[in-house]
Amino acid sequence: MEKIPTILIIEMLKSGLDTLYKYKNYVNSLNVFPVPDGDTGSNMYVTLKDALEGVGSRENKGFKKIINNAIYSSRGNSGTILSMFLKGSLSSLNNDKYISDYDFVKAFCSGCKSARKCLDKPVDGTIITVMEAARERIRQDYDRGEELDIILKNGLKEAQETLKKTPDMLPILKKANVVDAGGQGFVYILQGMYERFDQVYREGNVKKEKNSFGSFALSGIKANLNHTLNNLAENIVIKNIGNIYSNFRLPNITKIWRRDIAFKYDVEFITNVTGKEKEITSILRKYGDSIIVVETDVATKVHVHTNEPEKVFEEISNKIGELRNKTVEDMDQQRNDVITKFQKDYQIVVLIKNYGFEKIIRDFNVDNIFHVNNPSVNEIVKLIDIIDGGKIIFLVADNNLEIVTKQALANAEKEGKVMSFKNEVYLLNAIINYNPEDQYEDTLKKIHIPENFKAVTITESAKDCVFDGKKLKKGEFIAVTGENIIASSLKLDRCIDDAISGIKAEFSSLVTMYVDERYANQAILEKIKSKQKQMEFDIYNVGKTNFIMIMSVE
């Protein structure tokens, strides 16, 4: 039996983090398609980094800390799986000065198990496939009596080999000609871990003892895992962060709107001054909430809810610079007083990525809208804490946030349901029939995407590539629905026109476009209207987004 210093595990994880950091952008680039979401590497990096936060490399009792951190630090889909892996594997280890090779292998297995458990519908060809392939190899090599150095080396190799096969398992990867981003991230972590281990191993710091545990028995793990999970529950202390209205500060979640309590005016403006994000935000905090400051290269766009729009304009223009495109909207006029009277046993909480959809979604009398940017489980748990009033129905405009949100709901021990959608357009079409007078169960039934409803995303190809069997040039416009390109052209109007013609049915009469602000007032829209004369057009400017437009044809 071999023994390694327990602190080596922490050092290995830190080394894994360093390696992931090096390749973070590469991992991001792997999921450029169909919409360049491109955040897997960053999400996994932040997850691991925050998990290791405050854990000293000389600290022997760091596992508990990491386990605790990990649950809260997880971000994005792969990040969540990674954090569950950490939680599962480290929970199975004790804090003795040394751990055996048996402990190590067992921990790896527990990690995989815990990762799989958090997945609602595990998909082949993703990070979980890579993890489990490595586990199988590690277990076999251990059973064969290999030394830990070999076990780890082969495990890493197996992970790399399996990663290469992911495009054969998951068609979307093949179409985009990439390997799975999450799987790649995990491989980099393993690689870093192995490098550190190898270094220590060569220095002779791994002790060897004679007696062995023999064959690897899985049965013991189950009991152990349950035990540690129980211990774990006691460690999760959720702090109430206080009053939402006065002090809502979560880095990746911005409150945009809350039905029952809100400022009277929805204010937006643009200033040509850039680089003053913090100053602007601190001024706005004096006057209201739901603050969103979006900076581009040439201008800053600002959104705030307040009772004193004139004072906001005055102070910003005095201290920051000239303002343009000022809009003030009276939210009271929009709100139906009738609705606040409904006694409901649940709250509808909408999480959106593109904040420009807020106003449209507000129309449907949901209770809360938050703008999110890959929030961690912990942040959502805090969010749940401050939403009072019974059950929660989360409507999430990003399938990647489903797991994080579900995990948060479970951690917060709150009754509720998470419904996730591809994007905001699917979400808002799913809530058309929502009626705030209905109770929880009826509402769950009423919220669904209408039959045959399809939304098409128009975007620009980020690089020369092959997708769905088509060669695409950088800058070529593409229309994507599901995983298929239904139109592509170097001319935007041609691409959109073809997409409309491609999806309209015999009785289609309405094209609804949710357009990024860059394209909102362009002649291109007029051109398309004149080409599709028999259709009616409903066009919404949804602000700054990561697409050109999303449209539906009904």
Add this chain to the structure above:
Amino acid sequence: MIKVIVDDAAVFGEELREEYDITVLNHPVYFGEEEVANLDYSVFCERMKKGEVSRTTLISPGVFKDIYERNRDNPIISVHLSSGLSGTIQSARIAAEETGRQDIQIVDSLMTLSGEALLAFLIAKRAKEGASFDELKKMATEIRDRIKLYFTIENLTYLERTGRLSKGKAMMGNLFRIKPVLTLDREGKIIPFDKARTNVQVINKILDEGKRYEYIFINRSCYSDLKDSTVTMLKEKCEHLYIAGMNNTCLTYTGPRAWTIAMY
């Protein structure tokens, strides 16, 4: 010969009205203080679109009394706008009482628009086919209960302004374009039925799947987006399809982009 009288909340195609000799009484309509009941419909639409606000008043008992007396030799079935929406039917009752006649039957349609029109038409048709006054009195409620009326409008502004919407404000927002689909309840009051985004979706929601109707009556307002191709779709669902426009009275409540459908 039995005479059928209605008010102009019901709109027929001119041919049908003449064929069954149905008399239509007009509600007084105003833009401000200006009486515009006889204003050309297209001009009325134009002015409404520009933002002028119209209103109507009840048809007075006097008008009813005159028409009842002019038809003193015929038994009368007088079919009117839902008592849940208007007091016009009250004027008709008063007038009938004034005449002292026993052969005037006032029928509360509990509907309006194409629903009221379809009811009046079916009564007139049965009369022409030879049904007696007493038979018609009985038939009227049976027919009424079998007619389904739905309508869709661009927004709730006109109904709200005229106080005709009791429930359902919560169903509508201001920004996202939704077609509210409304119907009338058993008391003849307007209630929300559903929401949709296109007319085809509206039709799919209100027609019972696979069911074939005897009659479908449609009213379409001046700037309605109900296309002929969509109407064609309805032809396959029924034996007889009648489509008519609207008038100044109806438009006051529905606004310029609306359509209604009644099925029997």
